[in-house]
Amino acid sequence: MAGYLDRIGAGLVLKDVEPLSFDYIPKSLVGRDDKLVDLATIFSTIILPETSCNVLITGPVGSGKTALAKVFAKDIELNFSNKRKISHVHINCRNFNTTPQVLHKVITKLDPGYPVRGLSSSEVLSSIRKILRNLNQHFLIILDEVNHILMKEGNDILYKLLRIDEDKQGKGTLSLILISQEEIVLNLLEGAVISRLGIGNHIRLSGYNKNGLFEIAKQRAELSLFNESYDDEVLDLIATSASSKGDARNVLHLIEGAAKNAEKDGRKNIIPEDIQTISSKEVVAVEPHVVDNLRPHLQLLLLAICRRLKKESEITSGDAEQLYKVVCEEYNQTPKGHTTLWKYIKDLENNDFISSKYGSMPQGRGRTQLLSMPNILPSDLINRLELNLNRQFNI
Numbered sequence: 001m002a003g004y005l006d007r008i009g010a011g012l013v014l015k016d017v018e019p020l021s022f023d024y025i026p027k028s029l030v031g032r033d034d035k036l037v038d039l040a041t042i043f044s045t046i047i048l049p050e051t052s053c054n055v056l057i058t059g060p061v062g063s064g065k066t067a068l069a070k071v072f073a074k075d076i077e078l079n080f081s082n083k084r085k086i087s088h089v090h091i092n093c094r095n096f097n098t099t100p101q102v103l104h105k106v107i108t109k110l111d112p113g114y115p116v117r118g119l120s121s122s123e124v125l126s127s128i129r130k131i132l133r134n135l136n137q138h139f140l141i142i143l144d145e146v147n148h149i150l151m152k153e154g155n156d157i158l159y160k161l162l163r164i165d166e167d168k169q170g171k172g173t174l175s176l177i178l179i180s181q182e183e184i185v186l187n188l189l190e191g192a193v194i195s196r197l198g199i200g201n202h203i204r205l206s207g208y209n210k211n212g213l214f215e216i217a218k219q220r221a222e223l224s225l226f227n228e229s230y231d232d233e234v235l236d237l238i239a240t241s242a243s244s245k246g247d248a249r250n251v252l253h254l255i256e257g258a259a260k261n262a263e264k265d266g267r268k269n270i271i272p273e274d275i276q277t278i279s280s281k282e283v284v285a286v287e288p289h290v291v292d293n294l295r296p297h298l299q300l301l302l303l304a305i306c307r308r309l310k311k312e313s314e315i316t317s318g319d320a321e322q323l324y325k326v327v328c329e330e331y332n333q334t335p336k337g338h339t340t341l342w343k344y345i346k347d348l349e350n351n352d353f354i355s356s357k358y359g360s361m362p363q364g365r366g367r368t369q370l371l372s373m374p375n376i377l378p379s380d381l382i383n384r385l386e387l388n389l390n391r392q393f394n395i
């Protein structure tokens with residue numbers, strides 16, 4: 001067998017790639033208990049006969065809206081099956097953006113072979129109702145990215161679904177979960193639809209902060225990577241790197257990319273560079289040429305930090321100061337004082353070169369500022385900085 005094929009199935013770092021797919025829904029969500037409680041409160045009567053509940057979920061990209069709705073739907077389907085038969089369908093209105101397409105998707109979920117050809121929307125709708133009532137089943141429809149259909153067709157589909165039981169015997173056939181990235185969706189919804197949905201039935205998610213992303217990274221790493229291949233430091237760098245956008249998808253992308261980079265090198269463990277290589281490709285905010293405009297001593301400090309971060313994922317601010325002095329000596333420059341350096345560190349952070357947090361000193365000697373470089377590959381900057389500094393100081 002050709003040597004290069006050894007890599008296939010070698011599984012040095014990646015145990016199972018499936019949990020890293022964007023569509024994978026974990027058994028439980030991390031850090032969204034409060035939002036699940038909010039949902040359960042809005043749906044508190046769902047297990048009673050003849051009831052419906054509706055909700056609108058909004059939040060930025062990758063804040064877990066789809067995951068929240070799917071986990072919730074699955075949980076109520078499984079946990080209350082002895083009280084009320086509930087099933088659900090998830091429809092992404094980006095792909096199904098007309099009323100007939102949505103209704104078709106609903107009815108084929110209930111009866112895959114249902115002959116819908118030639119039927120009007122109201123005929124399909126009454127068939128949906130008939131099937132559900134015959135099955136004595138309640139149906140939860142998740143209309144994801146609902147803004148797409150609202151922009152294209154207005155509120156018609158929502159009126160149709162919300163009024164499915166009107167003028168008929170019995171209520172509570174359907175419940176709706178509407179999802180949209182933007183709160184602008186509220187402007188697209190007509191007053192009558194909002195009042196039918198219930199004005200207070202709106203759950204707002206915010207983007208994840210670094211801690212939230214760390215917990216998500218931890219959960220997915222446990223499912224997809226071999227135990228010994230990563231540690232909290234690696235997960236921390238991944239979370240820091242993803243935190244500029246707060247999008248959980250970035251975490252998955254970084255774990256997979258870092259694992260593949262490690263495997264490509266024939267290693268069994270992920271190192272900071274495996275992550276930095278990907279984030280440096282992703283984040284265009286800091287291009288190597290940006291360093292050209294930094295003041296000379298900022299460049300000296302950055303060079304000192306980069307040299308250490310080439311080998312390690314973090315450096316304390318104290319070590320950065322010591323290494324800066326060494327670099328100053330190398331370029332025959334008098335080092336700036338402590339206060340100025342502290343300001344320089346802030347400058348580098350504000351310009352997205354580095355990221356800082358407070359943490360324990362390496363040997364447990366109290367707390368200190370820890371600097372890392374989640375968005376750039378230090379070695380990319382080192383060459384550029386050395387070139388610049390050699391030119392400026394005639395070396």
Ligand SMILES: Nc1ncnc2c1ncn2[C@@H]1O[C@H](COP(=O)(O)OP(=O)(O)OP(=O)(O)O)[C@@H](O)[C@H]1O
Binds near residue numbers: 059066
């Ligand atoms: N709290 C969480 N716990 C575990 N995984 C999560 C959590 N939040 C999000 N994820 C995962 O992150 C990825 C992105 O989440 P999701 O698709 O739900 O985001 P979204 O808000 O629907 O984004 P978009 O606006 O782009 O549709 C999914 O793989 C999801 O499973």
Ligand SMILES: [Mg+2]
Binds near residue numbers: 065066067144
């Ligand atoms: Mg989504």
